[in-house]
Amino acid sequence: MHSLLPACVIGDVTFENFAVARLPSLLRYAIVLTGNRDLAQDVVQEVLARAQVKWKRISEADSPEAYVRRMVLNEYLSWRRSWAARNVHAVGERLVELDDARGGIGDHANHVVEADELWNRLAVLGRKQRAVLVLRYYEQLDDDQIADLLGCSPATVRSNASRALKTLRLSSDRPNRIPVEEKS
Amino acid sequence: MIEHRDQLREAMVAHEHLAPEPAAVYARVQELAKTYRRRRLVAQTASGAVLGVAVIAGAFQIPHLVGGQNNGGSTVVLPAAPSTPSAAPSPVPAEPSVEPSYDDPEFTDAEEKARNKYFDEGYGLDDGEKLAKIWKTDITAAKTRAGQMLLDGKKLPIKPPVAPPGLPSTAQEAQAEAFFDKGYDFDDAERLARLWKLPTPWDAKVAAGKKIMAGETLPIQP
Numbered sequence: 001m002h003s004l005l006p007a008c009v010i011g012d013v014t015f016e017n018f019a020v021a022r023l024p025s026l027l028r029y030a031i032v033l034t035g036n037r038d039l040a041q042d043v044v045q046e047v048l049a050r051a052q053v054k055w056k057r058i059s060e061a062d063s064p065e066a067y068v069r070r071m072v073l074n075e076y077l078s079w080r081r082s083w084a085a086r087n088v089h090a091v092g093e094r095l096v097e098l099d100d101a102r103g104g105i106g107d108h109a110n111h112v113v114e115a116d117e118l119w120n121r122l123a124v125l126g127r128k129q130r131a132v133l134v135l136r137y138y139e140q141l142d143d144d145q146i147a148d149l150l151g152c153s154p155a156t157v158r159s160n161a162s163r164a165l166k167t168l169r170l171s172s173d174r175p176n177r178i179p180v181e182e183k184s
Numbered sequence: 185m186i187e188h189r190d191q192l193r194e195a196m197v198a199h200e201h202l203a204p205e206p207a208a209v210y211a212r213v214q215e216l217a218k219t220y221r222r223r224r225l226v227a228q229t230a231s232g233a234v235l236g237v238a239v240i241a242g243a244f245q246i247p248h249l250v251g252g253q254n255n256g257g258s259t260v261v262l263p264a265a266p267s268t269p270s271a272a273p274s275p276v277p278a279e280p281s282v283e284p285s286y287d288d289p290e291f292t293d294a295e296e297k298a299r300n301k302y303f304d305e306g307y308g309l310d311d312g313e314k315l316a317k318i319w320k321t322d323i324t325a326a327k328t329r330a331g332q333m334l335l336d337g338k339k340l341p342i343k344p345p346v347a348p349p350g351l352p353s354t355a356q357e358a359q360a361e362a363f364f365d366k367g368y369d370f371d372d373a374e375r376l377a378r379l380w381k382l383p384t385p386w387d388a389k390v391a392a393g394k395k396i397m398a399g400e401t402l403p404i405q406p
Contacts, residue, residue, distance in 0.1 A: 019210055027203035032196045038308055041212075043202040048209075049216030118195035124386075126361045137192040163369040170188045 002172050013064065015055040019048065022065055026072060033076050035123050043079065047071045051137035073135075073149060076129055121168050132157055212323075219324045272332030298331030305334055305344070314342050359393030360386070366396050375404055 026048070030040035049060055051068055061067040122130055128150070135146045138155075143154040143161075150157065302312075307330065315326035318341055330340050363373070373385035373392070382388050392402055 019213070023206045023210060024203070027206060027209060028200040028232075031200060031203040035199075037202050037204055038310075042308070043211055044204075044381045045209055045216055048213040049220055052217040053220045059383060063344045112198070114191075115195040115198040119199050122195070125203050125366045129364065133192060134196065137189050139195075141300065147400060159367075165188060166371060168192075170191065 013043060014039070014057075015052045017072050018059075018064060018068075019056075021022075023048070026068065029134075029138075030072055030076070031068060032138050033073065033131065035130070037118070039079070043075045044073060047075050070149060073131060077131060077150075079127075088138050118168065125164050125167060129167070132160040133164050213232050216324060219322055252258060294332075295328045298335055300331070301334045302327050302331030307340075307344075311340075311342055315340065318342070356390045357393075359397060360389040361393070362396045363389045363393040368392065368402075369406070372404060374406060376402070379403060 004030065023044075026044055027040060030044045031037060034043060036038045047068065058064050058067050122133070125133070131150065132146060133139045135149060136143070141149070143157045146157045147154040203356065307327075308406060310331075311322040313326045314317065315321075315330050316323045319326055321329070368389075373388045376382070376388035377385045378390055380388060380391060395402060
């Protein structure tokens with residue numbers, strides 16, 4: 001079927017091949033990074049549209065995927081648009097409700113509620129701090145790699161991570177349970 | 185530390201299912217790319233683009249047809265895209281051979297300004313779709329036109345967005361960000377809240393950020 005696809009063919013990798021294989025993963029990355037479905041969609045759309053237009057150049061990168069993921073990160077960090085209207089967690093999307101719908105009970109339900117609470121608390125972080133946590137714990141990069149991506153020193157990465165963990169009440173000198181009443 | 189890693193990773197992975205539908209996103213990507221191409225005057229074969237969308241959209245639907253996973257009814261997982269760890273960020277080279285660039289002339293300064301105004305006013309993708317239908321343009325053009333109208337003080341033919349109650353304004357977010365960028369953290373916000381007798385650390389962050397942005401110093405050091 002690929003012979004029927006439009007241009008953008010570079011070597012063995014077409015933009016379409018790339019999109020089919022990696023778009024779901026990029027969208028998961030974007031939702032974790034932004035915490036908001038609409039924003040994740042906007043960020044990935046903008047990035048992939050640019051990527052498609054200059055696919056020749058991107059496909060020449062050592063790793064087109066790493067390149068595009070980096071574009072997603074930069075787009076998120078440089079997003080100058082309104083967060084107030086976007087930073088909303090749709091009630092119907094809350095994990096606890098999904099779990100209820102599936103009939104989850106007991107420890108598993110508690111586990112889900114905790115993950116849901118932590119996810120909501122991630123929304124209070126600044127973009128850089130959230131990005132550091134996502135890169136460190138979701139992308140599983142080390143601090144040197146994160147520093148390279150963010151264009152800062154590893155010490156700054158550690159500082160951002162430390163502040164973020166404190167904000168989330170996850171620093172080592174604090175209990176791991178998250179106080180539900182804390183909102184900021 | 186290990187516990188934090190597990191907790192955070194679990195919370196993040198558990199919410200991957202909130203990701204938008206790939207097929208819908210891909211269709212929009214094609215639409216946007218078309219606009220960008222036109223703007224950049226890049227000669228590119230347009231034939232087959234529609235077929236491409238259909239083929240790709242079909243490819244995204246295949247897992248449904250063959251019984252692939254569907255987490256929470258929202259995320260299609262393709263065999264080629266392992267769900268976690270998503271990144272497998274093939275170690276990003278210290279000096280990538282190609283650097284991402286955001287200075288492409290997709291938008292003129294005036295267009296960029298208009299688009300920023302559009303988003304700063306709280307309008308989003310859905311609004312862009314409505315406007316595009318009303319004006320019979322593509323979404324990108326609709327957002328830009330709407331932004332220019334907002335800059336000119338004109339009203340748009342759709343309802344203005346309503347910020348959900350309880351959410352911080354953009355200005356407050358900027359102030360809170362200034363607070364963190366200066367090196368202060370949550371503990372400092374708690375201290376300031378006590379010092380200034382503010383109801384929450386969030387209020388302290390906003391008040392402190394405002395002072396920082398005005399060049400004033402705070403009563404405590406980060």
